[in-house]
Amino acid sequence: MTALPFDNECWTDPDNTTCRLVHKWTGNDTLAEMSNIFLAKPLSILILILIGIFARWLLNRVIDKVARRAGTTAMPGALGRAAPINQRRALRAESLASLLKSISTAVIASIVVLMIIAQLGYNIGPLLASAGIVGLALGFGAQSLVKDFVSGIFMVFEDQYGVGDWVDLGPADGTVEAVSMRITRIRDVDGTVWYVRNGEITRVGNMSQNWARAVMDIPVAYGEDIDEVRDTLIAVAERMREDEEWRTKILEPPEVWGVNAISAEGIMVRTAIKTAPLEQWAVIRELRERVLNEFERLGIDVPYAHAVAYGQPPRDGVDGDDARNAAIADQATPDDAL
Structure with a gap:
């Protein structure tokens, strides 16, 4: 950076009002030059800083006002659905406001610094060129860091x-x-x-944006009536939806989608319930418990794994060890008997 020569006649500069006035009043070149150094430039720098602070305050106020309006705008909803959506809108508006305020502060600070450097009499052209070269070098050397920041900005905005x-x-x-x-x-x-x-x-x-879905597969035995199972599942889910504790967590009427799978163990019947965000797991746990209790009350069989043991029963008058030894002797080959 190259400084302007000290012996420039500041009183000839039409933009330097302070130096021209001092030179006009005193007729002294030295006093005029000293007033330019110790009065005009500090005063100009102070004014630039105050303008930057005011611009930052004004932009932050505008951003906060817009974010507050966006976060408090009511969304239509029923059964408590609007509350989590509005809360999420408020959190997102707050995050965006923080990001925008950080960006605006950085931009204003950079502009004020460059204007102060120019006010001190330095040529900012080479400085801008050097900053561009340094920025390019940092961009190549820290690509992963730049990628992280850019991805974070898009994640917040989207x-x-x-x-x-x-x-x-x-x-x-x-x-x-x-x-x-x-x-x-x-x-x-x-x-x-x-x-x-x-x-x-x-x-x-x-899994928690706007709404969620609790999906439950219930196994039933092959001998059960599927229509009865479907009606039972709907009735249990509807009673649960009418409870005060679950009324705000279940957003829509429950659905039974029907037979989802057929296997050796039994028939899988799928039930789906639309819930508030992050409530799907609590809903499905409660629904499982209620369905099992209702199946037990109605006598609907839920299949489970059975273990069947096959073996030779003991002979009459022979204890267990003798029966086992006799069975081994019966299966012995002629070579074994020798």
């Missing part, structure tokens, strides 16, 4: 997942605890915390 969601990211699955621009932190069912780089995530399975 709302692929958020804090509290249960996701399957391929390398790990569990509850999302934190989402940053570089990594995503999740905790699995065993309590293990996984740190997954955003750039390494190639697929996202979100």
Whole structure:
């Protein structure tokens, strides 16, 4: 960077009002130059900093206002469905607002710094060229880091997942605890915390976005009436849906999709219930318990594995060891008898 010569006549610069006024009032070149160094430039730098602070405050206020409006806009829903959706909208709006405020702060700070450097009398052209070269070199040297940041930005904007969601990211699955621009932190069912780089995530399975579905396969014996089984499953699920505890967790009437599989063990009948996010597992556990109790009350047989032992019964008047020895002797070959 090349500084402007000190002996430039600042009073001849039409943009330097302070230096021109001091030179006009005093007629002294030195005082005019000193006023430019110790008064005009610091005052200009202070004004630039104040403008930058005000611009940042104004942009942050606008971003917060837009995010607050987007997060509090009511969504139509029934049976408690709107509450989790609105909560998710609020969390997403907060994340986007934080990201936008960080970006705006970085941009404003960069502009203010460049303007201060120019105000000090340095040529910012070479500085911009050097910054471009350094940025290009960093881009090649830190491609994985740039990839992580870019992927994180798209994940936040596209709302692929958020804090509290249960996701399957391929390398790990569990509850999302934190989402940053570089990594995503999740905790699995065993309590293990996984740190997954955003750039390494190639697929996202979100099991808690907007709504979920509890799918249950119930085995019944071949001798049971399938129509009776279907009616029983519907009746049990409907009674559960009417309970106060489960009313807000089951969003739509239960469905029995019918026979899903036929095997040697029995017939699999599938039931599906649309639930609130993250409630599918609790719903399916409760439904299994209720269905088993109702099947037992109605006498509907649920098949299970049986173990059958085959063997020769003991002879009359012979104990177990003698019977076993006699059976071995009966199966002996002529060579064994010799």
